[in-house]
Amino acid sequence: MEAYLDNSATTRVLDSVKEIMIKTMTEDFGNPSSLHKKGVDAEHYVKAAREEIAKTLKAKPAEIIFTSGGTESNNMAIIGTALANRRRGKHIITSTIEHASVYNVFGFLEEEGFRVSYVPVDEHGHLRLDELEKVLDDETILVSVMYVNNEIGSVNPVGEIAKLVRAKAPRALVHVDAIQAYGKFRINPKQLGIDLLSVSAHKIHGPKGIGFLYIKEGTKIRPILFGGGQQKGMRSGTDNVPGAAGLGVAAREMYNDFDKKTDYLYHIKEMFIEKLGTIEGTRVNGLTGRDSAPHVVSVSFDGVRSEVLLHALEDKGVYVSSGSACSSNHPAVSGTLKGIGVEKEYLDATLRFSFSIFTTEAEIEYCIQCLSELLPMLRRYRRM
């Protein structure tokens, strides 16, 4: 049996996504920039996708810019707004548990002369609003926070964060990395007060190599890629028609029967956590109820190194991620786990299990069964 429980890393593409991608690669393969009919036909797919996506966010199609994925969306949002607004101020804010594609961009801008504040999180992985309030000032031009944390599934109160930013630094922009949240939560950026929102397709059963950035109409931002001026000059480069078409279909599918799908995910998650409770020496990091993401569970194990457990599970056909990429030579300890105060001995003993609508109860049972078989054996043999 096989159990793919690494859906926060990537997901299986939907059949309907695959169909439309093949069609746009083999039949309607034109370049939307071409003047002839082949180009126009291809353009229809991109336009339709943009409309589908806009609908899921209650946004305007013109507010959706296609990118090569989450990393580019985050780079475009942060660098693009920081550069466009630097005359107003050079202070930018983010949290201590961001994904590398945000965190490292802030590092880059810090080197380029921006002043960066890193706001800590509480034990649940939520941004500390009191700490945020302290650092917001007249110079602040951007606040970037993640919606759902990729390692522990904590959900930031992005609406409250945006409200606080508006109150204390009315001209600052709010960027939300929603790569783990889109498709799992109903998101209305306008109501929430979000100016920019990053999304990646392959986390929602779409293809790799495509994503989008929502940019609220009127937001002051400049492009970071230059060329033929596609997408109104905001993102040059030949349109990725199969990618955009695939993403459009995936987005529509995710928000179709939305409540049923999220209920199912929470059901799977609750089942996993409940059964995990019967295994000795395990503990779940972060919150577990409806106030957490429906598809991510972070678990620390007593006396087992995550990498060894991961490979032992792999051997049984169970695929998961280590909570922090780690090896004996180069300990690269997770910022998130540290940020929420996980003890040192557990930092290297944590796995992430993540689910999707394809995850079955049988897979969960199988995974639990494998864990209860493997853990006693692995705990017997330890480094001395």
Next chain:
Amino acid sequence: MVQVFLIKYAEIAIKGKNRYLFEDALVRQMRRALYKIDGQFKVFKESGRVYVKAEGHFDYDETVDCLQKIFGIVAICPIVQKSKMNFEELKKEVLAHIDSEYPDKNFTFKVFCRRVDKSFPMESNDVNAALGEAILEAFPETKVDVHDPEVKINVELRPTLVNIYSKSLPGQGGMPAGTSGKATLLLSGGIDSPVAGYMIAKRGVTLDAVYFHAPPYTSERAKEKVVDLAKLVAVYTGPIRLHVINFTEIQLYIYDQCPHDELTIIMRRYMMRIAEMIAKESDSLGLITGESLGQVASQTIQSLAVTNEVCTLPVYRPLIAFDKDDIVKVAKKINTFETSILPYEDCCTIFVAKHPVTKPIVKAIAKSELNLAEKIDEMVARALETREIIDVEA
């Protein structure tokens, strides 16, 4: 324009009656290597010389790089090769060669003629003098220095050919692959063992390799890394047969049955035993390890004595007296370093004790191994049976 390379080899030239075997092996290795690069090449022997001739378009840098990786070649001289000619024609060719190869004419030189073709009307020294004069006249910035010239212009007048060259690019040295039998390398994912394999192969030895895999403690990627390393070494050595042994069961059994501080040394002994079994079944005449004296607990002079004791085949340890820095230098030169330092755990370190024995005694270790008597033979047999064989080519 250079279309021909003169290949110089040193040690093979002194091999007496076996000489043709070595030369043929060298030609074979050159053909095999050149086959993979852009262009059509002819490799041929002509009166005790080996030449590479490019037919039509070829990439000069890629060709030199390829030849520089072949064991047995001491130097590679890009030459202008023409058929027999008179002195006036020769002068023109030499001047053209200098003009195209040396844009900056500010150098000292010497002409060195070898007249193999005794029917050529001038003697070597006359050719030297006449050509020297012509060069000075054509390029007034140049100067003659017969003792320590910056550029030595070689002119070879052979029975049917004329060779003109002035550059000599260093080769690997050593002896052609496949001229000295076979040995089995214990290959880990580290820095040392690929270097050890390279060094022994440089003496003409064909390599087999053994890797000890310990899932789930070592990952699939650690294995991939070893395959990648074997590939990099194979660039020099030719194809390598890699035996991947699943070592987990044996390792855990040792963990259960023996004192923890002896774990590594006993494990090493079983690795050597298994490697020797593989070596013997495939006609290898020796084992190769990357051990370096005193580098870690299992490589003290006492530990080496204890691991060596289980082997009957000679164990070659070319790095035995190398400092780590020197090993790293070779690893960088042969391009294995960057792969070696990828951070995947190897099976020697997963259960390593905080204070492993550094001065083990054979008797004591052998006594501890008695605790394994019940199951170890079947486990070793199983490890050999379930091995994965990967034929690695560059």
